[in-house]
Amino acid sequence: MSDTVSIVIVSHSRDIARGTADMVRQMVGDEVKVAFCGGNADGGLGTDVPRILDAIGTVWSPKGVAVLVDLGGAETNSEMAVEMLPEERRGRVVVCNAPIVEGAVMAATEAAGGSPLDKVQAAAEELAAG
Amino acid sequence: MFLKPEVLKALITAAAAQVIASAPELTALDQAIGDGDHGANMKRGFEAILAKLDAIAAEAPGEAVKAMGKTLVMTVGGASGPLYGSLFMAMGEAMLRGKRLPEDLAEIFASGVEAVSARGRSRAGEKTMLDVLVPVLEILRAEAGRPDLAQRVRAVASAAAERTAPMLATKGRAAFLGARSIGHIDPGARSSSVLLHAICTSLEALP
Numbered sequence: 609m610s611d612t613v614s615i616v617i618v619s620h621s622r623d624i625a626r627g628t629a630d631m632v633r634q635m636v637g638d639e640v641k642v643a644f645c646g647g648n649a650d651g652g653l654g655t656d657v658p659r660i661l662d663a664i665g666t667v668w669s670p671k672g673v674a675v676l677v678d679l680g681g682a683e684t685n686s687e688m689a690v691e692m693l694p695e696e697r698r699g700r701v702v703v704c705n706a707p708i709v710e711g712a713v714m715a716a717t718e719a720a721g722g723s724p725l726d727k728v729q730a731a732a733e734e735l736a737a738g
Numbered sequence: 739m740f741l742k743p744e745v746l747k748a749l750i751t752a753a754a755a756q757v758i759a760s761a762p763e764l765t766a767l768d769q770a771i772g773d774g775d776h777g778a779n780m781k782r783g784f785e786a787i788l789a790k791l792d793a794i795a796a797e798a799p800g801e802a803v804k805a806m807g808k809t810l811v812m813t814v815g816g817a818s819g820p821l822y823g824s825l826f827m828a829m830g831e832a833m834l835r836g837k838r839l840p841e842d843l844a845e846i847f848a849s850g851v852e853a854v855s856a857r858g859r860s861r862a863g864e865k866t867m868l869d870v871l872v873p874v875l876e877i878l879r880a881e882a883g884r885p886d887l888a889q890r891v892r893a894v895a896s897a898a899a900e901r902t903a904p905m906l907a908t909k910g911r912a913a914f915l916g917a918r919s920i921g922h923i924d925p926g927a928r929s930s931s932v933l934l935h936a937i938c939t940s941l942e943a944l945p
Contacts, residue, residue, distance in 0.1 A: 657819060684858065
């Protein structure tokens with residue numbers, strides 16, 4: 609299992625994050641580990657660093673983790689979370705500049721084939737470029 | 739002698755009390771152009787700092803300021819957690835690299851402001867907290883050592899927060915509102931001004 613890049617989905621809404629993870633599992637299968645998080649500490653909409661760190665830890669893979677985010681704060685918090693990782697993990701987590709649902713599916717599809725982290729990120733980000 | 743534990747404790751307590759007291763106002767500002775959680779988020783962060791005040795204040799100044807930043811990152815949430823967290827963490831790191839208070843105040847503050855700018859990929863003029871932090875940095879640089887510096891910083895911070903009202907937001911959630919963001923003070927600019935006010939006021943009250 610741990611020989612593929614893992615996916616973390618970070619949305620302001622836990623429902624969107626969970627739904628996106630469900631779509632990935634249905635379309636790509638279970639060989640890629642997917643974690644999701646969303647919502648703030650008060651149960652409202654939002655993202656926060658501890659939850660993102662937890663999600664990354666849950667699906668940690670030595671091949672790396674690709675993070676897919678929705679709006680600005682999710683990206684800012686995800687980048688902060690990456691910086692707070694232990695140094696040996698920091699370089700193996702990327703925050704993809706891609707639409708959250710499509711990006712997650714594309715990244716997971718690429719990861720399922722055993723691709724390295726940079727190719728997984730590129731697969732997701734092609735969507736933004738195209 | 740500038741940042742003895744009891745001084746640091748007094749500064750942090752004053753800053754936290756003021757942010758917590760301003761939560762309703764920050765929330766009201768954020769309801770106008772954001773998602774309405776800035777007051778609650780900042781309150782949660784500064785309550786967390788108060789909860790470990792003794793441990794934080796017992797550290798060397800650089801470590802203490804960095805610990806404040808880390809606490810904010812882990813508790814505030816939203817976009818302001820990483821932004822305020824980066825501000826304090828970078829200032830703390832500057833102090834750990836040997837910058838000292840009060841003589842290097844402007845340089846230390848500059849490290850914090852740069853970190854906010856990098857984290858938010860933003861700069862002054864985009865209706866954010868940087869519209870308060872950057873003018874304050876300019877005053878710190880230009881007027882370092884003046885006896886009325888704290889008073890000047892307060893005046894500059896207040897005026898700078900007010901000046902965000904006519905600005906068009908291009909960063910953060912307010913950017914979605916486009917022209918409708920005009921006419922409202924930016925909540926992050928306001929919370930920066932609140933913090934700076936509290937710190938300056940308690941510095942002025944030092945014996």
